[in-house]
Amino acid sequence: MPPLIEAHDLSKNYGKHVALDHVNFAVETGRIVGLIGPNGAGKTTALRAILGLTPYEGRLRVLDREPFGDRAALMRDASFIADVAVLPAWLRVDQAIDFVAGIHPRFRRDRAHTLLSKTQITGKRRMRELSKGMKTQVHLALTMAIDAKLLVLDEPTLGLDILARRSFFDALVNDYMDETRTILITTHQVEEVENLLTDVIFIDRGRIALDCSLEDIATRYAAVAVADDMLAAARAERPFFERRTLGKTVLYFERSDLQQLANLGELLTPSVSDLFVAKLSGSAA
């Protein structure tokens, strides 16, 4: 079975600014992939290309389609929440459900009603009357009621308070995700999503800085807290990043024989956010 998303030499320029620089990656069915990078790294450009919102150079296949030329057909099997603020102010909740039910062959109206019945939101409310958190609930209910193979979320919780963020991700993992679905999330808030991801792709200045499953992080990367007397020996093992903390130095290594480093100090598997900082600061140095 071919990957759900396959990018080969994907590039995009805005004038002289290179947003994506010959990028290669693939996303397999059943994964929850985080596309992570600092602001302006090219995340949103990559997503726009995947969703058929922008032309690009290179080869890109999403659900075996060419997204830009075939967006309408692609959206029968894929759905996205670009930003929770994009539901128009004049739209009523019941109109939104009627419209999506009318045009989307894979929309299940009963499911949308079930999801919304758990909230305080009634059908006659217009989006302009709803708080940002409530709008998110409406958008999520609409999207989760679509039987899509691929769900793309672009900074989905931007501007939401902590309660709304938590319920957003809880609903996503508990009520939506199963082995037939695939989710691609972009965010610059790594801590928020690292517990639900199965894979991460780090993107920095238009290039892929890391493309790895979470299981593989443990076998490929290690953070070692080294006491000062061992520092010279540890540095000889060529860490790609180091930082001082509480009288020790934490050194980050990428190699296949991580157990060899155990004599230098305590061996830890770095969290996604630590690895993100290490990888992107390291490459900038």
Place this chain on the structure above:
Amino acid sequence: MNDYAWLVRREFWENRAIWIVPSAIGVALTLAALFGNVQIPALSAPDSRVLSGVVLFGFGVTFVVVMNIYATWYLLDCLYADRKDRSVLFWKSLPISDTATVLAKLFTGLIAIPLVYFIAADIATLLMAFIVSVRAHSALGGSLWQPDLWLQLQVLWLYLIVTTAIWYLPFAGYLMVMSAWAKRAVTLWSIVPPLAAYLLERWFFGTHWVGTVLEERALGYLPHALRDNAGHGAWVTTVVGDGTITTPASIWRMLDPLGFLTSPATWIGVMVGIAFIVAAIQLRLRRTEV
């Protein structure tokens, strides 16, 4: 087809003015008929028939003028509004092509909105005729019911809707291009290119081609779509009180569908209009930001 019905319905949800404005005009006219001071000169039956025709036509014109202003504004706003509030990202997350979206909006502006005004004008004039005839017990009130006249106005309305949609397709397409393209101040931007072309042509070439083309398109509709064969009994003059009114003897004789559909100007306009609409679709495909 089903998708198009939903897309047009969505336009009615977003732009409630489509039906609120003509309803308000209709209500105002009905109220005027109910409470206004109805003074009807004593007229012979044929004269009152003419006068009632003028009255009905006059109300129709009120609706047509407001409708044209509104439809112009609608076409200029329809693609821009989605980008301004970023809801284009929601609409594009649904399995509807940009071609379908643009065509549904074009249909709304050129056909659906005029039809709503037509229905509102019809209901309002029927109500008025009823009210006036009850209040005045007059020949005028009675004559407003003439089925022949009423039928002629129905045909005239439908003929105008179809032929203006065809004749003004290039203007509609141009407005949609601007709506899909402009980053802000859509109305201003829509005026700049023709004005600049007109002025530059005058300064550098001393010619008047752009102005002539625009003028012929703007004013050429009536001579192309309607026949003006005065002297062939098409027009009649009636004395009403101290003045006279000149009216068409019959609306049937004014309509010129064959002349309209065989005129090269009609089809050149259609081709230019299609080119603009293709451009608007291409812009809608690529532009999601304002």
